[in-house]
Amino acid sequence: MNGSAPGTSAALDIQLKRGPAGLGFNIVGGVDQQFVLNDSGIYVAKIKENGAAALDGRLQEGDKILAINGHKLENLPHSAAVDLFRNAGEDVQLRVQPKSQLTANGPATSRGDGDSSSSVLPLIAIGFATVILGIFVYKRLVGSRRPF
Numbered sequence: 001m002n003g004s005a006p007g008t009s010a011a012l013d014i015q016l017k018r019g020p021a022g023l024g025f026n027i028v029g030g031v032d033q034q035f036v037l038n039d040s041g042i043y044v045a046k047i048k049e050n051g052a053a054a055l056d057g058r059l060q061e062g063d064k065i066l067a068i069n070g071h072k073l074e075n076l077p078h079s080a081a082v083d084l085f086r087n088a089g090e091d092v093q094l095r096v097q098p099k100s101q102l103t104a105n106g107p108a109t110s111r112g113d114g115d116s117s118s119s120v121l122p123l124i125a126i127g128f129a130t131v132i133l134g135i136f137v138y139k140r141l142v143g144s145r146r147p148f
Contacts, residue, residue, distance in 0.1 A: 024051015030078030062099035
């Protein structure tokens with residue numbers, strides 16, 4: 001059974017079988033594309049619906065992938081990490097540090113979890129509504145002035 005790795009309570013070993021759509025998730029990070037400030041690790045950006053990772057259920061968006069098939073994902077450019085995933089074979093062993101462990105014990109500053117647009121959209125909508133309301137009020141005031 002997969003579970004916590006010996007000696008590391010934060011790490012989780014996950015075995016995935018590559019499906020028709022691959023492993024079913026996208027990655028971000030690397031020495032050339034840091035996802036978390038001052039951390040060049042590889043992170044899960046998106047879990048694809050009905051993909052191998054989603055069907056397994058343990059891998060989550062924001063999890064840090066420590067190793068794939070025993071290859072540590074430290075100090076690698078993003079493209080090198082992608083190559084490791086593409087050439088990993090059909091049965092893939094991942095060592096993962098869950099996101100919940102990262103936020104409790106790890107980096108406190110991050111550049112987002114891949115879905116930062118969801119927190120910005122309400123602010124943009126409020127700003128847009130304010131501009132529209134301002135234009136409406138201005139037109140009403142200017143349009144209501146009659147010459148003497």
